[in-house]
Amino acid sequence: MDNIIRDGNPTLRKYADKVTFPLSQEHQQLAKDMMKYLEVSQNPDLAEKYGLRAGVGLAAPQVDVSIQMAAVLVPSPVEPDDPDNHDDVLKAAQEAQDNPVFKDVIINPVIVSQSVQLGALSEGEGCLSVDEDKPGYVPRADRITLRYQDVDGNDHKVRLKNYPAIVCQHEIDHLHGVLFYDHINKEQPFAAEENTLLIG
Numbered sequence: 547m548d549n550i551i552r553d554g555n556p557t558l559r560k561y562a563d564k565v566t567f568p569l570s571q572e573h574q575q576l577a578k579d580m581m582k583y584l585e586v587s588q589n590p591d592l593a594e595k596y597g598l599r600a601g602v603g604l605a606a607p608q609v610d611v612s613i614q615m616a617a618v619l620v621p622s623p624v625e626p627d628d629p630d631n632h633d634d635v636l637k638a639a640q641e642a643q644d645n646p647v648f649k650d651v652i653i654n655p656v657i658v659s660q661s662v663q664l665g666a667l668s669e670g671e672g673c674l675s676v677d678e679d680k681p682g683y684v685p686r687a688d689r690i691t692l693r694y695q696d697v698d699g700n701d702h703k704v705r706l707k708n709y710p711a712i713v714c715q716h717e718i719d720h721l722h723g724v725l726f727y728d729h730i731n732k733e734q735p736f737a738a739e740e741n742t743l744l745i746g
């Protein structure tokens with residue numbers, strides 16, 4: 547997974563191909579590797595050891611595979627007892643991952659409905675494929691109903707709101723060749739339509 551491609555690579559601007567089932571061995575391994583990347587990247591020690599940027603989502607086009615597959619691992623917000631105690635920080639990171647808010651590899655995802663209510667991360671968005679900072683609010687639907695297939699081909703229909711909803715929209719954008727900063731208002735990056743919910 548140290549082969550995350552960067553903005554400028556044309557693969558990031560392609561509309562990815564639908565995935566057929568049963569998954570090929572290659573696609574099964576890719577799903578495992580992408581989720582593993584997120585797990586390792588969210589562990590401060592391992593992330594440092596392997597020089598990984600932390601992420602809660604990773605889409606196949608970001609590793610130069612233009613198919614409709616993305617790993618999403620949104621940990622529960624667990625704070626360390628003592629943020630200055632390294633063991634507490636590690637324990638909290640592990641606990642946060644052990645009961646995630648949302649964890650799955652979403653395949654052929656479709657947002658079947660979404661709230662009129664908008665939401666945006668109050669600190670803006672980051673992306674493993676975009677090295678430079680792109681400050682600004684990224685307005686998205688605050689709540690979505692998402693249909694997708696998992697690696698076994700089972701159909702899922704989930705309702706997500708706030709952070710996990712933002713993350714899934716960011717990843718589904720990748721499958722359509724869209725990057726987060728495409729949504730930032732160029733004249734006024736931190737102007738948000740009124741009653742946009744600021745998240746986090």
Ligand SMILES: CNC(=O)c1cccc(C)c1Nc1nc(N2CCN(c3ccccc3Cl)CC2)nc(N2CSC[C@H]2C(=O)NC)n1
Pocket residue numbers: 587588589590600601602603621667669670671672673674679680681712713716717746
């Ligand atoms: C420019 N300001 C900012 O980036 C930004 C700045 C502050 C706060 C937020 C909330 C920001 N925004 C933002 N922060 C994240 N992380 C917060 C830290 N976290 C993490 C870090 C360490 C261990 C475990 C974990 Cl979990 C990993 C994920 N992730 C995304 N995105 C956008 S949707 C896809 C998702 C993604 O995975 N990007 C790589 N945005």
